[in-house]
Amino acid sequence: xxRENPQxxxxxxxxxxxTFFGNMELSSLTCMSENKTCTVxxxxxxxxxxxxxxxxxxxxxRGRIKxxxxxxxxxxxxxxxxxxxxLMGYRAMFSEEQYPVSAETLEETTLCFIPKSDFxxxxxxxxxxxxxxxxxxxxxxxTMADSLTTLAQKPVRERLAGALTMLIDTYDLDAIEGDTExxxxxxxxxxxxxxxATETLIRLLHDFxxxxxxxxxxxxxxxxNKEKLQRVANxx
Amino acid sequence: xxRENPQxxxxxxxxxxxTFFGNMELSSLTCMSENKTCTVxxxxxxxxxxxxxxxxxxxxxRGRIKxxxxxxxxxxxxxxxxxxxxLMGYRAMFSEEQYPVSAETLEETTLCFIPKSDFxxxxxxxxxxxxxxxxxxxxxxxTMADSLTTLAQKPVRERLAGALTMLIDTYDLDAIEGDTExxxxxxxxxxxxxxxATETLIRLLHDFxxxxxxxxxxxxxxxxNKEKLQRVANxx
DNA sequence: GGCGTAAACTGACATTTGTCAAGTTTTCGA
DNA sequence: TCGAAAACTTGACAAATGTCAGTTTACGCC
Numbered sequence: 001x002x003r004e005n006p007q008x009x010x011x012x013x014x015x016x017x018x019t020f021f022g023n024m025e026l027s028s029l030t031c032m033s034e035n036k037t038c039t040v041x042x043x044x045x046x047x048x049x050x051x052x053x054x055x056x057x058x059x060x061x062r063g064r065i066k067x068x069x070x071x072x073x074x075x076x077x078x079x080x081x082x083x084x085x086x087l088m089g090y091r092a093m094f095s096e097e098q099y100p101v102s103a104e105t106l107e108e109t110t111l112c113f114i115p116k117s118d119f120x121x122x123x124x125x126x127x128x129x130x131x132x133x134x135x136x137x138x139x140x141x142x143t144m145a146d147s148l149t150t151l152a153q154k155p156v157r158e159r160l161a162g163a164l165t166m167l168i169d170t171y172d173l174d175a176i177e178g179d180t181e182x183x184x185x186x187x188x189x190x191x192x193x194x195x196x197a198t199e200t201l202i203r204l205l206h207d208f209x210x211x212x213x214x215x216x217x218x219x220x221x222x223x224x225n226k227e228k229l230q231r232v233a234n235x236x
Numbered sequence: 237x238x239r240e241n242p243q244x245x246x247x248x249x250x251x252x253x254x255t256f257f258g259n260m261e262l263s264s265l266t267c268m269s270e271n272k273t274c275t276v277x278x279x280x281x282x283x284x285x286x287x288x289x290x291x292x293x294x295x296x297x298r299g300r301i302k303x304x305x306x307x308x309x310x311x312x313x314x315x316x317x318x319x320x321x322x323l324m325g326y327r328a329m330f331s332e333e334q335y336p337v338s339a340e341t342l343e344e345t346t347l348c349f350i351p352k353s354d355f356x357x358x359x360x361x362x363x364x365x366x367x368x369x370x371x372x373x374x375x376x377x378x379t380m381a382d383s384l385t386t387l388a389q390k391p392v393r394e395r396l397a398g399a400l401t402m403l404i405d406t407y408d409l410d411a412i413e414g415d416t417e418x419x420x421x422x423x424x425x426x427x428x429x430x431x432x433a434t435e436t437l438i439r440l441l442h443d444f445x446x447x448x449x450x451x452x453x454x455x456x457x458x459x460x461n462k463e464k465l466q467r468v469a470n471x472x
Numbered sequence: 473g474g475c476g477t478a479a480a481c482t483g484a485c486a487t488t489t490g491t492c493a494a495g496t497t498t499t500c501g502a
Numbered sequence: 503t504c505g506a507a508a509a510c511t512t513g514a515c516a517a518a519t520g521t522c523a524g525t526t527t528a529c530g531c532c
Contacts, residue, residue, distance in 0.1 A: 152431030
């Protein structure tokens with residue numbers, strides 16, 4: 001039974017406060033809501049491909065998405081994992097170029113697609129939205145400078161520890177003892193976040209298990225000692 | 237004899253067309269020009285330190301600047317090299333956080349400092365400026381996704397070849413036979429761009445010399461075969 | 473619940489890159 | 503122009519990580 005696409009109103013969105021639109025004027029918000037399209041994507045479905053032209057932006061209502069770039073040998077480098085409340089695809093729209101990355105669902109995901117013209121209209125009518133977006137883009141650049149430095153200078157072990165601590169937030173984990181929720185990512189995806197070979201990644205996960213930093217159930221990774229992970233990661 | 241700081245008017249700036257301000261209304265431009273400060277920095281002078289608070293933005297009138305982040309072991313990762321016409325420091329200002337990076341002159345450099353309030357005023361009075369900045373930030377994020385993927389996936393040799401082709405533009409080189417202008421960077425800086433050890437970098441430069449891709453005179457690197465360098469770099 | 477395929481895992485070995493130490497050359501400031 | 507310091511260079515060896523091949527486990531579908 002294929003899941004029906006929902007009709008979600010922005011004003012009533014349960015994750016609205018996590019989005020750029022949280023402080024938007026109600027009239028602008030309902031206006032933008034009227035022309036959007038809500039779609040349920042299955043797990044491992046590509047939302048957009050690197051090299052295609054953006055026609056609008058996507059707001060994530062539910063689920064998680066990997067943003068990745070495919071290198072010359074066909075291997076993927078995961079740049080970011082987005083979750084509910086995040087806006088996706090707006091950068092390529094602003095730079096008036098093709099998507100420099102691809103986007104693929106990591107689990108079943110509901111996306112609201114806002115056509116370019118409606119989004120630009122909202123941007124013009126609400127100067128606070130512009131400001132939020134500039135601020136967010138600037139923070140993203142700061143984060144990426146961090147990522148670049150980490151990749152250039154830290155060994156794989158430290159990078160994996162750092163990635164796991166980051167994923168605590170992405171998966172909304174409490175990291176409290178007994179918490180059975182976990183990070184559900186293939187080892188290949190995790191290796192593509194860290195920037196290493198899958199086998200190397202697996203070996204280090206084994207080490208972390210031996211050291212009681214994590215536990216696994218099937219593919220799921222449970223964080224057992226967040227503080228120590230952060231120390232291993234050499235986070236300031 | 238210490239060099240005097242010049243008084244440069246934005247309306248008459250020789251690199252104005254390379255800046256964000258090239259299409260700005262003359263009245264806004266002169267207004268902004270009135271409250272700025274022009275300063276000559278010597279080679280190897282730090283303009284701002286990572287962790288400090290921005291009070292405005294810098295526009296590069298002349299010279300080159302390395303933007304770098306210092307890792308946990310004290311080694312620098314050069315994120316970007318900026319040249320005349322580039323604007324510097326605006327991202328931290330927008331994100332309302334401390335500079336996530338440091339900036340240091342690579343040669344004698346003239347900078348125009350525009351106080352935050354004047355810059356924000358200009359931004360408010362010229363919506364095209366906002367748009368240019370959003371566009372530029374978005375392109376920068378695309379470039380950084382590239383850099384991240386390159387660092388994760390390409391071997392050092394390819395990365396060096398890519399860095400050298402990028403520096404052709406930064407140093408305004410023609411790459412025409414007989415051109416005696418060159419890239420004047422320490423081997424340590426070049427290694428910090430590529431993300432490798434200085435010795436590894438030097439060995440590869442030696443290889444490139446043997447292969448007639450480059451020539452050196454003292455520290456200066458002359459590009460001899462740009463097309464082949466691009467092929468070595470596996471650039472699309 | 474069973475099956476098949478993909479993903480996860482492991483061991484052995486190869487390759488790439490880094491570290492260390494010492495010597496040579498270039499740069500820069502007085 | 504000179505001298506000292508910084509930068510460049512080279513060789514030897516170590517460490518980190520990747521590749522390859524085979525085995526085991528997990529997941530998704532019927």
